Amino acid sequence: MAHHVDVVGTGAASATPDVVVLETRFSCDGRDVASALSACTDAVTAAIAAAVEHQVGDHDRASTGIGVNQRWDNTGAKIAGYTAFHTLRFAVRDQSKVGPLIAALAKVTGNAFGLDNVSLRVSDPAPLAKQAREAAMADARAKAGEYAAHAGRALGQVVRVSEEGGAFPMPKVLGGARAMAMAESAMPVEAGESTITSSVRVRFALD
Numbered sequence: 001m002a003h004h005v006d007v008v009g010t011g012a013a014s015a016t017p018d019v020v021v022l023e024t025r026f027s028c029d030g031r032d033v034a035s036a037l038s039a040c041t042d043a044v045t046a047a048i049a050a051a052v053e054h055q056v057g058d059h060d061r062a063s064t065g066i067g068v069n070q071r072w073d074n075t076g077a078k079i080a081g082y083t084a085f086h087t088l089r090f091a092v093r094d095q096s097k098v099g100p101l102i103a104a105l106a107k108v109t110g111n112a113f114g115l116d117n118v119s120l121r122v123s124d125p126a127p128l129a130k131q132a133r134e135a136a137m138a139d140a141r142a143k144a145g146e147y148a149a150h151a152g153r154a155l156g157q158v159v160r161v162s163e164e165g166g167a168f169p170m171p172k173v174l175g176g177a178r179a180m181a182m183a184e185s186a187m188p189v190e191a192g193e194s195t196i197t198s199s200v201r202v203r204f205a206l207d
Helices: 032-051 095-111 127-152 178-186
Strands: 003-015 017-031 060-074 079-092 113-121 155-166 172-175 195-206
Touching: 003 127, 017 032, 017 095, 032 060, 032 079, 079 095, 095 113, 095 195, 127 155, 127 195, 178 195
Parallel strands: none
Antiparallel strands: 003 195, 017 079, 017 113, 060 079, 113 172, 155 195
């Protein structure tokens, strides 16, 4: 006769995302590499100034890519020029500033501006994860208590615990056409809710 019961408990906790992350791209054409880079530098400098004006701090601005590509003519046989690009990530901690910032970036950089993705995140997911784990453990204990009662036994101490799964809340992403629509209209962002789940396997002794 078994003297233990194994159960899997699950728990979840939710919070409203408090950071909006903009993945931006600035691309400029030129007849040669130098002119393309110069134009791109001007655009990025203006973009950073706009971000600073909208209170995006130093630690919330990051370059994620820089490069220069060749542009070919319609025949694909001759180089028609060069395109320099610089990708920047802006983390906006005041949701009300997202729309105005996007509008400002589009205004100061013109057609050089591109918005690749918009994601919403929880800045500190650790407390949320802790709540989810606590809920999972409580769920496991409740289930084990039910099984023990059905078996006519008393629930004893925890013998073994193993985490089955759990993940930090994934960022909500608005990409492609939706991101560009935001760039063109500076539409507001609704944060909604982000949820983290946890799962734990627990073995309880049966007294």
